[in-house]
Amino acid sequence: MLSMQAKYCDYLEKVENELKILDLHSETTQSFKFDEFKEAIINKELTIPVVGAFSAGKSSFINSFLGKDYLSVNITPETAIATELRYSADEKIEAIASSGSPTTYEITEMASVISKSEQFKFIRLYLNNANLKSIAPLILVDMPGLNSPMDLHNRAIIEYIEKGVYYLVLTSIEEGTLTRSMVRQLLDIKEFGKDFSFFLSKTNLRSEKEVEEIKQNLLEQINDYLEMSKEIVSIDDNGGDNLRKLLDKIDPDELIENIFANPLKDQFFTISDSINTAISSFSKTKNENEESLQILESSLNNLIDEKKRLIQETTDQYTNINVDLIVEKIGRKLLDNADELANKALSSDQDELKNTISEIVRHAVIYEMKKIVDNFSDEIVNKFAIKIKEINSETSDFIIPDLWVDKIADSAKKIANYTDSSIKKIIEDRKGRSDTGNMYKTITTALSILSNVLNPVLELVIVFLPNVINMLFKNSNEQRQKEAVKSKIMTEVIPGIKSNVRNNIPPVMKEQLTSIIDNIGSRFEEAITVRKEAVAEAQKKLEKENTDINAQISNYKNALSNINTLANNLIFKIEGA
Template sequence: MLSKKNIYQDYLDDLIRLLSDTSIVIDTTTKMKKKIDNMQFFMPVIGEFNSGKSSALNQFLKTEVLPVGITPEIELAIELYSAVETKMCVQKKDGNLITYAEIEWESIKADAEQTQVIQLYFNNIILDKIKPFILVDMPGINGSLPEYHHFINNEYLQKGVYFLVVISVENGAISKSLSAYLSQLKKLDKPFAILINKIDLKSENEIKEIAEYIREQVTHEFGKNYPVTILDKDNKSQLSNFISSLDINKIMDDLFLNDLKDHAHEILNKISALKRGLKNSSEENQTDIFKLDADFQQLQYNYERILADEDNFDAVKITQRCAKDLINQLKQKSNDLAYLAIEDKNQQAFLNEVFRIGEKSINSTLKQQLEYVNEEVAESFSLNLTSFQFLKMQNTNFESKGLKKIVFGILSKLLEYIAMIIRPLKSFIQDYRVEQFNIKFQQDLIPEIKAQIEMLLPECIEKEFHQCIQQIKNKLENELQKTKSIIENIEQERQQQNVDSNVAIAQLNEVEQKIKQLTENVLYVGV
């Protein structure tokens, strides 16, 4: 039985072949085919430092390939590949790639701060069995390099297709920092499973109680679609069984099916536009071209008006709302933060909690503000476009999907700023009592955080907003140009007397029916 990846590859090959007999540009179809061809099924294994991630993976793989007990300062993302020959590829932050013929952990430790990702290749039958999944041993959620942690985890938030979340039975529950990360996974529709580890540290009854509590916690916070599994002490057979039970075809559908359906709909609408141009008289086509030219000018006017209209988007006001909401959250949590700062010798738990609060608060505020902006911008872009209805029929859909992603882009950058802001807090944490630290935190440090956010965030928001608006404009211009090119090509062929409209329409009808049938058989099977 063919996998969905093979089925979708064959489907797009057939689509490209059918479209080659028309004047429709196939660049988007070719890009989709390339994306599926190059698809990698990364399975990040995440958890807090000392949850036993690396040890569990070593036991699962039946080899001590991953270093255990590495200090958090040099925790790195490690991708695991099955290969005949052993080698280690080290991707540096400057873009260079260094390859070792053997696994050289001491060399990595010496230059960890300049390392981005490690790729391990070694002969392992278990990695072979779980293909196409690629396990990634991720840095600890509460490691002591928050900038690297947020950068690399954001990378795999996008690339990961399924996440394994390791929790030590010692913790007894999902921590706040881990809960914040899982909330991100849920927002991005990324599936995950909870794996309870280190069960030798508790009695059988305690393990059952902890597992049940975590299940209730997961159901309450995230829903019922996220399994909770207890890993056995030695060979981690439950992990092997769990990975084997995952439906790779469902994952492919989740990743690509809706996009493929939208693309098929867009192609069929372009065929309809092509047939319309062939049926129209030359005068009618010239009228459509005139309308499209007018829309190019109107689109540029709308674009400039959107950027100039402060009522549409005010980065300073949005920043002020973000800062106000964050400060309120920090004040509400100041006692908890003070206890963390006093009790934790290296203050890492304190820093991570400030990160978590900032992430949750700013993400929530930006999302609320930008969803409103999204509606306003979509309406403003469509204003006075004479061919707008025709373009909508072609699935132009200029609703700002990119604008909804702005939150993620801004937040990734903002967290780097927050790390810079809170790092000096360590110097304030000596032998304070909780009440004294609380006063110091509220009077001196919270205003500094607010000031830094109000200074740094507006430029970041404006840059992301402008890029997003430019992308929407480019998309609309591209659709206008494609429609215009279809009509102009028809008229050019008419003038050269190289086209019989009736014959061309009949050919397009045949292609259209074949594409409909192909789409029905592949994308709508079982519906």
């Protein structure tokens, strides 16, 4: 276990112990999700996809690091599949089907597994390799080349857009430039806040002067297209040492912190608010607490009604608007690249043309869906916050203070735009278990929303493309001039793709927008429920005979002080706390 994983788990244990002293009801402690957090933190894997064109030398690069040729360098684009490299004393292969179920093979059956790559999402290659062991929990992934068949490449992109925490990008010296395909890949990586390192491979094939000239050209392209500066590392046919040095610079503890710090801060806010609410309730009369409970219960019911209203009245309207945004974005991106598509068509390579169209569509959907999730989530959060503040205007500021509403709104926005699926996956995995109690709704992240829309869009394109591409190649002898092909792309192919997406995506979009409303509403409901439980818990203790109110208040304040110190030292990093 990493140092930061151990620290976070220790922090959660200590906070949980502080709450146990208060003898809280089990429903209250379940609200704080200690088990889910610990399980997510302990099991978090840090996946490092290695991306590049099929001929960029990714497999050779990884083999050099491993010190042995585990990955075949003779795989064709048609059989390429994302391959996770994991340490294990018992060597084996696990091929993961679309359902997520694994099939185990002997390590000697690698060629057979690769030949059936279309049957799997990805494979896990478990190797008894000291170099893999030394980088754990970092997991290298040999990704299909950018020029692999679009179904294999899209499958890998969708799988690892959520799982990837850092990327290694290779461009061959033979390419000498950033291809449009690579630019789109890098923009997708950047869109979701993921970082990458850039390698120029096969530099032994060019003179030192040529290598420096190409590196300078690449630096300028990265700056122009991505508006960022990057170091370019030159590697020859033995790049393992370069990879080892880079991996040594990646701080897994920092990655863990980036993933879990904000969710833990939100959890701390929920806990501290619950304790403060209870402390205030100890100082109130039974009638005052009952009034608070009634107001909170009324607020909860109003929130539930508001959620139903938004789902019923808003999703149809927003579905049509957002589907149109995606369709128009796809159309504009395809039109912007009409020259490139025409050149691909003139090369008579149908597969390459299909791949390029699929890439452009993928990039357009990623870009537009990120904006849709951000904007729609903010708007829904604000609607819920306004609804609660309307109730608050008629009540005591203690019961539902505006500052508290704003804090919950901020938390809900973070959850809606959270770019890691760890906690979401753990909660999904725990659903249905008899020991989970009152499990809270699954967190829906920006990336999972994207995946749920992107996947069906790309599937539609894959199914639809053969028909529209055939239109370009039909009577090819009459259509060899670029302008004629470009015109056909603009007037028939692009409108056909847009129409196909517009006709088939609305149900998927509506489902995802409904999910956003449901999850954001549930975050507010959860926060009010925690506050309501705190008031009820305090009143229950007040009603017990021989209750020492001052002692109860002192215990709660002491627990809150200890939890504040724990949080300040670790998740807020306040010096001297």
